[in-house]
Amino acid sequence: MAVLKRISLLSALKVGFVVCAGLGLIAGLFCTGIALAGIPFAPHAHMHLTGALSLLPLIVCPLLWGIMGGLFTGVGVLIFNLASRWVGGLEVEIQ
Numbered sequence: 001m002a003v004l005k006r007i008s009l010l011s012a013l014k015v016g017f018v019v020c021a022g023l024g025l026i027a028g029l030f031c032t033g034i035a036l037a038g039i040p041f042a043p044h045a046h047m048h049l050t051g052a053l054s055l056l057p058l059i060v061c062p063l064l065w066g067i068m069g070g071l072f073t074g075v076g077v078l079i080f081n082l083a084s085r086w087v088g089g090l091e092v093e094i095q
Contacts, residue, residue, distance in 0.1 A: 001091045001092070001093055002091070002094050003088070003089040003090065003091055003092070004084070004089055004090040004091075005084050005085075005089035005090075006081050006084065007077045007080060007081060009074060009077050009078065009081075012073050012074065012076075012077040013070045013073060013074050013077075014070075015073070016069045016070045016072070016073025016074070017066045017067070017069060017070035017073075018066070019069060020065045020066050020069020020073075021062040021063070021066030021069070023065055023069075024062035024063070024064065024066055024069075025058070025061065027057075027061045028057040028058045028059070028061030028062055029058065031057035032054060032057045032058050035053075035054035035056075036054050
């Protein structure tokens with residue numbers, strides 16, 4: 001049994017950012033498809049996103065999701081590192 005006692009914060013931030021930015025890209029593609037189809041985001045909305053503005057979710061979603069995912073991953077790593085000091089780490093079987 002190997003014991004995982006600490007996770008590198010910078011490494012976890014990079015992985016969290018990339019994973020969440022990838023998910024944000026999928027969400028951005030979905031939102032862009034809705035905007036290009038001319039479907040309003042709210043039932044009472046009469047203004048539709050057109051042209052280049054409808055491509056905005058392709059930039060905004062991955063960026064925001066990546067930043068938020070990186071931050072939440074960082075907080076999770078800090079909590080894990082603190083907790084592993086108290087209880088001795090996480091036992092992992094590696095083959």
